[in-house]
Amino acid sequence: MLKVFLAEDEIVMREGIKNNIDWQGEGFEFVGDAGDGELAYPIIQKTRPDILITDIKMPFMDGLELSRLVKHELPETKIILLSGYDEFQYAKEAIDIGITDYLVKPVTGAQLIGTLKKIGQKIEEERGKQKQQTPEEVRSAGRQRLFRHMVSGKHTYASVFQEAKELGLELIAEQYNIMMLQLFSEEKEDVLPEKIKAFEQELEKYMEQSGNLIVAKQGRAEYDFVLKGTGQQSLAETTEQVKSLLAEYFRRETAVEYVAALGTPVERFSELQQCYRQTNLCFSRRYSVERNQILEEETPGETAAEVLEDVKLGELNISSLSQRQAEAFLYTGTREEVSGFVEDYFAQLGDGNVKSIFLRQYVVMDLYVTAVSVLEKSGYKSRDLVERCGDAKEMAAYLTTVEQTREYIKKLFSAVLDLRSEAVDGKYDGIMQKAKTYINDHFEKDGISLNMVAAEVNLSPSHFSTVFGQEMGETFVEYLTRIRMEKAKELLRTTGKKVTEIAFEVGYRDAHYFSNLFKKTQGCTPGEYRSRG
DSSP states (O other): OEEEEEEOSOHHHHHHHHHSSOTTTTTEEEEEEESSHHHHHHHHHHHOOSEEEEESOOSSSOHHHHHHHHHHHOTTOEEEEEEOGGGHHHHHHHHHHTOOEEEESSOOHHHHHHHHHHHHHHHHHHHHHHHTSOHHHHHHHHHHHHHHHHHHSOSOHHHHHHHHHHTTOOOOOSEEEEEEEEEEEOSOTTTHHHHHHHHHHHHHHHHHHHSSEEEEEOSSSEEEEEEEESSHHHHHHHHHHHHHHHHHHHHHOTTEEEEEEEOOOBSSGGGHHHHHHHHHHHHTTGGGSOSSEEEOTTSOOOOHHHHHTTOOGGGOOGGGGOHHHHHHHHHHOOGGGHHHHHHHHHHHHOTTGGGOHHHHHHHHHHHHHHHHHHHHHTTOOHHHHHHHHOOHHHHHGGGSSHHHHHHHHHHHHHHHHHHHHHHHHTTTHHHHHHHHHHHHHHTTOTTOOHHHHHHHTTOOHHHHHHHHHHHHSSOHHHHHHHHHHHHHHHHHHHOOOOHHHHHHHTTOSOHHHHHHHHHHHHSSOHHHHHHTO
């Protein structure tokens, strides 16, 4: 049975959900409840529920903060958020956290069970897929999760060691260090995976032989290493062996290059978080240094004078660096003109100057900020650009050569113009019409939700929420409430039905809640509205 936990500060509602549902009969196990997030979290850690039901607004620790903690500790746990009419702005934030579904209060037992069963089916499907994973995929995912827990500083010593034990790994040591590694290759996409697989086999072989290395793969070609030793000398030997392994392997495999960063050894497991931060800071230089080397804190980098040495300010056409010039093009230019504009832009910078990675970093970041500004003025969010061009981490990968930087800017500008055209062309007109039709046809159902309508128009809930607000000028809940209130006013004017009947007909099962909402949105009670004729 799937385990369910409830966090709700309203005693009546909490007791109602807990006692009025036949949990076992519906196929669930109710494992506990609490009146706020602070009380709930330690119980959740012990019971490890499959599904958490939580209110947004609770004292001491609210539902959003509880959800963040649970998603960090138990990423597989599904979360149902209970929200009031005035809390939809928080519900949108919760969707970004990873909320599975949310229900607007008041919530009926049937509505909640329907949502639970839908989520339960999703859990079973996910678990079925996990069973189909190869042992290597399962092992890789487990190590990746273990490494996150080791360096997060939010997990207890005992829980992380138990997690490692379940993966067949030993963490006990007198000294630790962290190394981070990324592979680079100009090979074709279909060739690189074979070379990566061969490299990973070498790592696995060394892991088994030494027992002092744990490897966690974090991306297609990125790895985190935890190095261990029974003392200073032991850790130093392990470190030198790993360095030699990398040097020897990539001396043979010339089609792939690497850059790694090595931290400073620590004696306590609790110090791994700081070691990771220091290593990651060092690792951030990997795009601006020579390949096939291991960076350490003392690794000399270019000084500011050396970075600027090749930049000849006299050759710069300062007007070409103006954001207004790029902004004007993004507002009025066409996709066909992108290549020519970028080529002219680079020519104005000067052939010698663009060879400076310092200047390229400045130019790319400046143009990226300009692009985001243009999009936001057009009603888009920065994440729309990230989806098409990647985040800052991916951006850095295009700074290695002048040509890569040039192509990235063309890609960036093309993405902005495409998004601008979509806004002008009314890309979402059909989607919004379909959504409005669905809402108008089903508003009387108390179970109608943003997730339900989003599924109807084949958009993710978060994307649908953003698009709906941009296209309609109001939130989903505001629109739904307006439609329901208009129908309620019609029934109050044209029928003699009781307020409880009207509330039910427009989608509210709680007449008291309906009356309060009516007064809040219309400025008077249902009875006062009817008496006006």
